Amino acid sequence: MLILGGSILYRAKQLAGQDVAEPENYYKGSYITDIAREVMDLNPGLLDMDETEATEICRVDETFADLTASGMGYEADGAYWFKSTELGDDKDRVLRKSNGDTTYFASDIAYHDNKFKRGFDLVVDIWGADHHGYIPRMMAACEALGKKGEGADMGMFF
DSSP: OHHHHHHHHHHHHHHTTOOOOOOSSOOOOHHHHHHHHHHHHHOTTGGGSOHHHHHHHTTOTHHHHHHHHTTOEEEETTEEEEOGGGGTOSSOEEEEOTTSOBOHHHHHHHHHHHHHHTTOSOOOEEOOGGGTTHHHHHHHHHHHTTOOOOGGGGTEEO
16 A cells, blocks of 8 residues: 555656656556546645655545445554455454554455446456465455455456
8 A cells, every 4th residue: 555655646746747756666557647636636735745644645545435434444443444244254354554554455455446436347356276265355345345246257266
């Protein structure tokens, strides 16, 4: 999520005409520029903020808001959780730790959420044999975001 936030902030600076060095590690897709435009529209003073604060805003917390609104996300013990037990998982999953860091699973959920919001009907995930436990969690997350389906219907292959 930090790379995503930094990527969005980088594109926002470019959109504002700032001459900024290309980060070593960032998302290069054109959709990042679209997200940067949206973030700038919602936060007019974004580029006047301290770099850390601006990057935090660019981390796309919209997915967490969507999960909360659907009753599938909640705060507890200083962390943000996905209520995956409601969809058959053996335990709820942390998405943002109490120290503010987001988990890898949070990044995957946000990525899928963004794809669906941009109109994609199918997202193909190719999973290794060691990800067998991750697949039901990811399918539950997609269902919580309003995208229902199973296995190949959702593009989840392994």
